[in-house]
Amino acid sequence: MATEEKKVRGFEMFSKAGNSACNSLVESVIKKISGTKRVTEEELNVLLRKRIAKIAEKHSEVYDTEPPEHIVYYINQHLKSVGYGFELDKYKICFA
Numbered sequence: 001m002a003t004e005e006k007k008v009r010g011f012e013m014f015s016k017a018g019n020s021a022c023n024s025l026v027e028s029v030i031k032k033i034s035g036t037k038r039v040t041e042e043e044l045n046v047l048l049r050k051r052i053a054k055i056a057e058k059h060s061e062v063y064d065t066e067p068p069e070h071i072v073y074y075i076n077q078h079l080k081s082v083g084y085g086f087e088l089d090k091y092k093i094c095f096a
Contacts, residue, residue: 009074012066018059022067025051030078041086044075048093068094
């Protein structure tokens with residue numbers, strides 16, 4: 001039985017723990033996007049706002065320039081690959 005390896009991505013956080021938190025966020029959103037129930041752009045924006053705020057409690061740098069760009073980039077790649085017709089915007093997630 002093959003095991004699926006967790007993909008490790010870079011987010012330019014200050015610590016491995018912060019990077020891991022962002023990676024877990026992206027993995028969970030990709031799993032949600034890949035599910036049978038389609039999600040809307042607004043649902044993803046709300047979910048990401050809440051999850052990023054939770055990460056910020058321990059890793060405030062998640063609101064710096066680079067981490068949100070990386071988060072949105074990885075999620076947008078997956079949105080496109082599974083046929084969604086929209087892309088997320090970091091400004092609607094982090095600065096709304």
